[in-house]
Amino acid sequence: MKSYAYIGPFSELVTMQQLPLKGALSDDALQIIQQGGILIEDHRIHAIGTHKELYPVAKKLGAAITHIEGTKVGIPGLIDAHTHICYSGSRARDYSLRNAGKTYLEIAKAGGGIWDTVTQTRKASRDKLVKGIILRAKRHMRHGITTLEVKSGYGLSIAEELKMLRAIREANKALPIDLISTCLAAHMLPRDYKGTQEEYLEEMASVLLPKIKEENLSHRVDAFIEEGAFSKATISPYFKKAAQLGFDITVHADQFNVGGTEVAVRFNALSADHLEASTAAEIQLLAKSNVIAMALPGASLGLGCNFTPARKLLDAGATLAIASDHNPGSAPMGNLLTQASLLGAFEKLTNAEVLSGITFRAAAALGLKDRGVLAKGYKADIALFDTQEYREILYNQGSLQPSMVIKEGKLVYSESS
Numbered sequence: 001m002k003s004y005a006y007i008g009p010f011s012e013l014v015t016m017q018q019l020p021l022k023g024a025l026s027d028d029a030l031q032i033i034q035q036g037g038i039l040i041e042d043h044r045i046h047a048i049g050t051h052k053e054l055y056p057v058a059k060k061l062g063a064a065i066t067h068i069e070g071t072k073v074g075i076p077g078l079i080d081a082h083t084h085i086c087y088s089g090s091r092a093r094d095y096s097l098r099n100a101g102k103t104y105l106e107i108a109k110a111g112g113g114i115w116d117t118v119t120q121t122r123k124a125s126r127d128k129l130v131k132g133i134i135l136r137a138k139r140h141m142r143h144g145i146t147t148l149e150v151k152s153g154y155g156l157s158i159a160e161e162l163k164m165l166r167a168i169r170e171a172n173k174a175l176p177i178d179l180i181s182t183c184l185a186a187h188m189l190p191r192d193y194k195g196t197q198e199e200y201l202e203e204m205a206s207v208l209l210p211k212i213k214e215e216n217l218s219h220r221v222d223a224f225i226e227e228g229a230f231s232k233a234t235i236s237p238y239f240k241k242a243a244q245l246g247f248d249i250t251v252h253a254d255q256f257n258v259g260g261t262e263v264a265v266r267f268n269a270l271s272a273d274h275l276e277a278s279t280a281a282e283i284q285l286l287a288k289s290n291v292i293a294m295a296l297p298g299a300s301l302g303l304g305c306n307f308t309p310a311r312k313l314l315d316a317g318a319t320l321a322i323a324s325d326h327n328p329g330s331a332p333m334g335n336l337l338t339q340a341s342l343l344g345a346f347e348k349l350t351n352a353e354v355l356s357g358i359t360f361r362a363a364a365a366l367g368l369k370d371r372g373v374l375a376k377g378y379k380a381d382i383a384l385f386d387t388q389e390y391r392e393i394l395y396n397q398g399s400l401q402p403s404m405v406i407k408e409g410k411l412v413y414s415e416s417s
């Protein structure tokens, strides 16, 4: 038996339909339905249109009707395609040290940084990690996020990486939103590993990755290509094996030094993320490829450094997605809407470009074709804001939060409850 639900009338529905994956976008390109309605069949959108045309259809189908009386703007549920919310411990000390003048790489070399979180995360039980992920993911959900990528990468041994990925899977089962897991065993060479970078990566490729496949824990592999992490040369055999095993590839690229983008393009990665240090050469490489450029404004704000050259990337013809990078070190804030709004203000991005970056372009960075757009057949994932017009959303720079969030047709958050 099919079940129908209907929501309307919206003051505006921003559908994100028929927009190109690549390049700059003007706000005129946005399809905005005034006094719109959404008819949902089970988990998916059955029809989208004006309230006038859809309401009678909904009534005829016996749909459960939610009247919102023209008080809300609806946009696709947001997609945060890059986070590290599976961790234990705080790095407030790093933040203070950075603000007192030490650099991220200096703090990492002195025993802070990623390794500090690895130590804390290894001490945590799987159950504790699950609770931490659920807590953070629910906060993202209240911010309108209905699909959330979560990386491992604070375990850095076979057993500890598996513990993290299993924790992510368990949290996913307990949450109404979708968590998409990524293996980041190549975050850095663990300090306690008795061997070279090459040996570590070889072990991860030959033992960890097949185990991840076997348990179906993830289909994505990420690596941090950077001074103090992994070089272009050492990562190549690892990515080659990951690709052979059928993993999608994504890269932490050009955060402080260039190099990662070139590898991302060579391996046809889904995305190259960070790019704060990218130059004209990397921008051209991304624009000419299908690799999605992912800006992480939360890391720029957390580290107090420049933003990803988002305007230049879009003008060159690249695809720009925007994610929070929520992690205890470089990006502790974890509020995608605030960060994407600020990136827009500093980089001079249109509403259409920012909203695309956190909806269908972010979905593409995760290889997902069933979300990020309000159109027939797509998942009924919707963020609703109490306002009359869509421009208020980014204008409020995150202080206007959704009043309702719908995931696959179900109300998963309501301000009033």
Ligand code: NIG
Residues within 6 Å of the ligand: 084, 113, 114, 117, 224, 252, 255, 299, 325, 327, 328, 329, 330, 331
């Ligand atoms: O995306 N750059 C590497 N990885 C994370 C930071 C992780 C951490 O500092 O704990 C990032 O910024």
Ligand code: FE
Residues within 6 Å of the ligand: 082, 083, 084, 252, 325, 327
């Ligand atoms: Fe990251």
